[in-house]
Amino acid sequence: MRNKLMKAIVxxxxxxxAVLKEVSVPTIDDHEVLIQVKATSICGxxxxxxxxxxxxxxxxxxPYIFGHExxxxxxxxxxxVTNVDIGDHVSAETHIVCGRCxxxxxxxxxxxxxTQIIGVDRDGCFAEYVALPAYNLWKNDRRLPFDVASVQEPFGNAVHTVTAGEVAGKTVAVIxxxxxxxxxxxxxxxxxxxxIIAFDLNDYRLQLAQKMGATAVVNSAREDPLAAVAKLTNGSGVDVVCEMSGHPAAMNQGFKMVANGGRVSILSLPVKPVEIDVTNDIVFKGITVQGITGRRMFATWQQTSGLLNAGRVDVTPMITHHLPLEQFEEGFALMLEGKCGKVVLQP
Known part of the structure; x- marks a missing residue:
């Protein structure tokens, strides 16, 4: 592949x-693998x-190539490289770690x-080819469709967040x-x-959350989330909060709706410091607060693969758009407008 060119979003x-450019196909060293990208999904x-x-x-x-799913x-x-062979179907753990700390x-x-993150700290996968350390690769079942396989990285984030504590028989809020x-x-x-109570301001996305498994949805722009939780739980509050919004008001509501002794797992990335009532909403409640980053390497990937391959979770309802790589601007516009679930680009 040396000296050959490929399309990439730079x-x-x-x-x-961003722009679509022709760039050189990446070269690989002794520990790396070159992958032909079949599907790549747009992340937040x-x-x-x-x-x-x-x-x-x-x-x-x-300038650099971004994208990581x-x-x-x-x-x-x-x-x-001994852990994968030419022809294997793969996805990748996007955190490239030192192995020594x-x-x-x-x-x-x-x-x-x-940690270095693919598509953030180094060239990513919005391209026809991507080069990665072999250690970071996860072999996929060949029966798994490429579009589904492409969302395993964010799916793993969700797996890590939800299963960071006990879930069976619990009331879970997804904010x-x-x-x-x-x-x-x-x-x-x-x-x-x-x-499973899902909260958002976007009715379209709430409908998709319901298709994915939410038992109740709350549009927080029209309904008081705390009143809704009180009604749905007979005043007990929720056992688990999965905070995915990053909005200060929503995050505060999560701490107020969680029951005494409950868990708040935070995956979201607020862009500014958030003021929380630590005394009343954390200490006196005796809750557990967890920051969630990435996926456990590679325990979360085993869970992710198991759930998808066994059909325990069907992600196809939330993969709403498939576009060629050349139409990436349309995909980003859909994401910015909130008029989509997951957008998959196909080189």
Whole structure:
């Protein structure tokens, strides 16, 4: 593949937008693999980068190829690679970790302090080919469709968030019904939750959350979330809050609706500090608060693969759009307007 060109979506400068360019197919070293990308999905992080918000301005350094969720086929591998073969169907753990720090050495590589993220800190997968360390690859069942396989990375975020504590028989609140929130509803159902209450301001996305498994949906623009929870739980509150919105008001509502002794797992990334009533909403309630980042490597991938391959969670209702790579601007517009579930681009 040396000296050959490929199509790629490039964040070309420090402003809103991106461009489709022809760039060189990446080369690989002895420990790396070259993958032909068959499907790549747009993530909220990609939207931040595309829109060039405050977070992306402080984090990424254009020009580079972004995107980090994908499925593809191995087409070349380095001479020291033994865990995958040419022709294997793969996706990737997007956190490239050091393998040497105390976290990596004690089974917590997902919180490695030296993590590099594909499509954020190095070239990503919005392209026809991507090169990655073989260690980061996850072999997919060949029967798994490429579009479904491409959403395993965010699906794993939802798995990690929902299953970070006990779920069976519990009442679960999912606050924020972007694609990961929608998937969280399906995972909570598969994990045996008694009630799954989904909150958002977007009726379209609430409908998708219901298709994915939410037993009740609340539009927080029209209905008081705390009153809705009180009614649905007979005043007891919810046992588990999965915070996916990042909105300060919604986050505060999550801490107020959780029952004494409950759990709040936070995957969202507020862009500014959030003021929380620690005394009354955390300490006196005796709740557990968890920050969720990435996926446990690779325990969460085993759960993700198991749930999808066994058909315990069907993600197809929330994959609402398939577009060629050339129509990426349409995909980002859908994401920014909230008129979609998951958008899959096909190189």
């Amino acid at each position: 964040k070309d400068n420090r402003r809103t937008g 992080t990609d939207v931040h980068i595309y829109a060039w918000d405050e977070w992306s301005q402080s984090r990424v350094n254009p 994908f499925a593809g086929i191995v087409v070349a591998k380095g001479k020291l 105390p976290q990596c050495l004690t089974g917590q590589a997902h919180i490695c302090a030296d 924020g019904c972007g694609p990961i929130g929608m998937m969280a509803a399906g995972i909570a159902r598969a994990a045996g939750a008694a009630q």
